[in-house]
Amino acid sequence: NAGVMQNPRHLVRRRGQEARLRCSPMKGHSHVYWYRQLPEEGLKFMVYLQKENIIDESGMPKERFSAEFPKEGPSILRIQQVVRGDSAAYFCASSPPDGETQYFGPGTRLLVL
Amino acid sequence: GNSVTQMEGPVTLSEEAFLTINCTYTATGYPSLFWYVQYPGEGLQLLLKATKADDKGSNKGFEATYRKETTSFHLEKGSVQVSDSAVYFCALSDGTSYDKVIFGPGTSLSVIP
Numbered sequence: 265n266a267g268v269m270q271n272p273r274h275l276v277r278r279r280g281q282e283a284r285l286r287c288s289p290m291k292g293h294s295h296v297y298w299y300r301q302l303p304e305e306g307l308k309f310m311v312y313l314q315k316e317n318i319i320d321e322s323g324m325p326k327e328r329f330s331a332e333f334p335k336e337g338p339s340i341l342r343i344q345q346v347v348r349g350d351s352a353a354y355f356c357a358s359s360p361p362d363g364e365t366q367y368f369g370p371g372t373r374l375l376v377l
Numbered sequence: 378g379n380s381v382t383q384m385e386g387p388v389t390l391s392e393e394a395f396l397t398i399n400c401t402y403t404a405t406g407y408p409s410l411f412w413y414v415q416y417p418g419e420g421l422q423l424l425l426k427a428t429k430a431d432d433k434g435s436n437k438g439f440e441a442t443y444r445k446e447t448t449s450f451h452l453e454k455g456s457v458q459v460s461d462s463a464v465y466f467c468a469l470s471d472g473t474s475y476d477k478v479i480f481g482p483g484t485s486l487s488v489i490p
Contacts, residue, residue, distance in 0.1 A: 268420075297477075306466060306482040307421070320477060355420055357478075366478055368413075368421040 266291070268358050268369035269338075276375045277346050285341040285372045289358030296339045297366060298331060301353040313339060346376045379404045379471045381481035386464075389487045390457055398452040398484045400441075400467035408469040410434075410443050410450040411478070415464045424452075424465070457488045 269288040277283050289296050294315055299307040309323040313333035324331065328346075333339040343350055353373045357366035384399040402408065409428045413421040425434030430445035439454045450467060467481040 270420075299480075307480045309477055309479070312477060357421075365411075365423060365426065367423070370420040 268356055268367055270356050270369035270372050272372060273370060274373050276377065278377050279347055280345050283343040283346050283374055285354050287339040287356030287369060290367055293358035293360050295359045296333050297357045298341050299355045301355060307355060348376045350374060351376045379469060379479050381467050381469055381479055383467050383481035383484050387485040387487060389489065392459055392488055392490050393456045396454040396457045398465055400450045400481060402448050402469050404469055404471060408471050411468040412441055412452050413466040413468060421466065459488045459490055462486055462488045
């Protein structure tokens with residue numbers, strides 16, 4: 265059973281470009297969570313999604329950030345017009361419908377030049 | 378609101394030393410408590426968890442006991458190894474209709490031979 269998959273593992277973008285981060289949850293998991301880890305800091309919750317629904321996006325910046333989890337395919341975290349402050353590690357986690365334990369992917373490390 | 382506080386690092390220990398990483402929490406209701414470990418360049422891995430008061434979670438020689446009276450979940454290991462060098466995150470799940478995990482800031486541990 266493969267774990268949570270994230271790609272790319274490393275992403276370099278210039279200011280103003282778009283960043284797309286992908287997350288494939290574990291098999292059988294229908295809940296996906298995105299977190300951001302700034303250098304030397306802990307993880308901060310961004311958004312919680314179920315298939316085709318955003319359940320809680322209280323941790324998402326109001327502008328430039330969006331997330332989706334379509335019926336088919338991976339969950340996508342999209343950052344438009346990136347700025348240097350967006351440089352961070354972005355982690356995805358998934359859990360089964362009746363489970364509270366979240367399983368994390370290896371993360372995508374975004375560097376904005 | 379709910380929150381998690383951890384002892385500040387970095388913590389440096391010699392191999393075979395005793396480890397304690399303090400964690401206290403603030404929460405309404407009856408949260409579940411977790412310790413996650415993050416090895417360099419990797420994502421978070423669940424180390425252990427406890428779901429109710431007086432439960433003891435254990436894994437790989439690490440232990441933590443859910444103490445409701447002191448709102449604590451301290452991580453302990455009797456004899457650390459170099460391979461235990463990592464960042465350790467205490468976390469809670471607030472037990473609402475979905476499980477948004479709230480993380481502490483993390484404690485960096487370095488074990489030297």
